[in-house]
Amino acid sequence: MSVEKVIIIGSGPAAWSAAVYAARASLEPLAFEGNPFWDENRINGTAPLGQLNLTTEVENFLTWPSADNAALGAFSKSALPPDKYAEVAHYYEGKRAHSGKRAASGPEMMQWARQQAVNFGTRVVSDDIVRVDFSKRPFTLFTRDGQTVQAKAVIVATGARANYIGLPSEDRFKNNGVSACAVCDGALPRFRNRPLVVVGGGDTAVEEASYLSKFASVVYLVHRRDKLRASQIMQNRALTNSKIMMKWNSVVGEVFGTDDDGVTGVQLDSTVGGPSEKLDAGGMFAAIGHTPNTAFLKGQLECDAVGYVKWTLPFRTYTSVEGVFAAGDVADATYRQAITAAGTGCMAALDAERWLAEQGEH
Numbered sequence: 254m255s256v257e258k259v260i261i262i263g264s265g266p267a268a269w270s271a272a273v274y275a276a277r278a279s280l281e282p283l284a285f286e287g288n289p290f291w292d293e294n295r296i297n298g299t300a301p302l303g304q305l306n307l308t309t310e311v312e313n314f315l316t317w318p319s320a321d322n323a324a325l326g327a328f329s330k331s332a333l334p335p336d337k338y339a340e341v342a343h344y345y346e347g348k349r350a351h352s353g354k355r356a357a358s359g360p361e362m363m364q365w366a367r368q369q370a371v372n373f374g375t376r377v378v379s380d381d382i383v384r385v386d387f388s389k390r391p392f393t394l395f396t397r398d399g400q401t402v403q404a405k406a407v408i409v410a411t412g413a414r415a416n417y418i419g420l421p422s423e424d425r426f427k428n429n430g431v432s433a434c435a436v437c438d439g440a441l442p443r444f445r446n447r448p449l450v451v452v453g454g455g456d457t458a459v460e461e462a463s464y465l466s467k468f469a470s471v472v473y474l475v476h477r478r479d480k481l482r483a484s485q486i487m488q489n490r491a492l493t494n495s496k497i498m499m500k501w502n503s504v505v506g507e508v509f510g511t512d513d514d515g516v517t518g519v520q521l522d523s524t525v526g527g528p529s530e531k532l533d534a535g536g537m538f539a540a541i542g543h544t545p546n547t548a549f550l551k552g553q554l555e556c557d558a559v560g561y562v563k564w565t566l567p568f569r570t571y572t573s574v575e576g577v578f579a580a581g582d583v584a585d586a587t588y589r590q591a592i593t594a595a596g597t598g599c600m601a602a603l604d605a606e607r608w609l610a611e612q613g614e615h
């Protein structure tokens with residue numbers, strides 16, 4: 254079996270950024286982008302191209318100011334091969350085509366990022382890595398379809414997925430008023446000066462509620478208990494913010510809306526036997542944590558209690574196993590943005606290249 258210099262696992266901004274840097278450093282990366290046909294990937298939101306492939310416009314990724322839809326279409330046609338262009342053609346052609354100016358969408362950006370990596374020679378396999386053996390070098394990786402591959406260095410960039418409540422009505426309005434990221438979506442016009450609902454009781458929920466209070470008319474922070482789990486300082490922040498209204502002992506039982514207007518309200522059910530309540534709301538933000546995609550590592554890399562891969566050196570992407578690097582949301586519970594994921598993807602490729610050079614392997 255031939256041994257790859259570097260294998261990249263994942264297909265979000267971290268993976269493609271790592272692939273571009275690794276390919277340009279002549280590491281001839283092999284990327285496993287995930288299995289598009291495995292049903293669980295579709296259900297969990299872990300199909301190829303990562304989390305951005307699940308969203309609409311991305312307004313905060315540098316270098317993509319809003320542009321005319323036709324110009325974006327011309328760019329896609331020029332940058333992508335026909336089969337990949339076909340996956341984004343609906344933005345420019347046919348009944349669902351946009352008109353006027355807009356920011357690039359997540360799915361377009363991820364097709365462009367993937368193509369950039371391919372243009373520099375990255376080989377891409379559309380399958381999942383389901384198991385790894387990092388106990389000895391070269392490292393061995395096992396794919397869902399039964400292949401075994403080996404590599405001198407590995408970059409884990411498998412991301413994380415947002416946890417949602419799990420209601421069918423919530424699912425219906427994802428990207429149409431339901432979100433799991435206030436920093437990503439909070440500034441969108443649809444959420445401005447409207448009542449918004451945040452679900453959760455930890456630090457993240459308070460942070461999301463505080464952030465949204467800059468835009469919303471009022472933020473209802475819905476928590477199933479009568480006391481927040483958040484740290485004292487964060488609790489104070491929520492409880493002293495005049496725009497945040499606590500909804501204690503409550504869970505969202507239903508999300509209301511229409512296809513045209515998106516979310517228009519929610520039903521709150523009591524966790525202590527009280528009556529249900531209907532709230533008008535222009536959006537609902539789930540702030541009940543993320544699940545890092547690390548189950549396939551099965552204890553081979555040191556992870557924290559939630560499952561995030563631990564970086565072992567400050568400002569480096571080193572992990573507990575020498576020669577294995579981690580990039581993006583899979584190791585970052587704090588920032589979770591496309592641009593930070595792309596940044597750490599670059600760092601992981603540079604770390605891998607330097608480490609391989611030190612080993613005399615590159």
Ligand SMILES: Cc1cc2nc3c(=O)[nH]c(=O)nc-3n(C[C@H](O)[C@H](O)[C@H](O)COP(=O)(O)OP(=O)(O)OC[C@H]3O[C@@H](n4cnc5c(N)ncnc54)[C@H](O)[C@@H]3O)c2cc1C
Nearest residue numbers: 263264265266267300303304382412437581582589590591
């Ligand atoms: C709805 C939504 C909207 C968002 N909007 C914005 C925004 O506007 N701006 C912004 O900056 N950020 C936004 N984010 C956050 C941003 O998408 C993430 O921070 C970013 O995508 C993380 O990139 P990543 O490369 O670490 O991993 P991810 O994007 O999570 O991609 C990892 C991918 O790797 C693949 N993978 C996982 N496991 C395996 C495996 N075992 N084998 C092979 N492949 C595997 C899967 O395809 C997985 O999806 C949004 C997130 C969501 C969910």
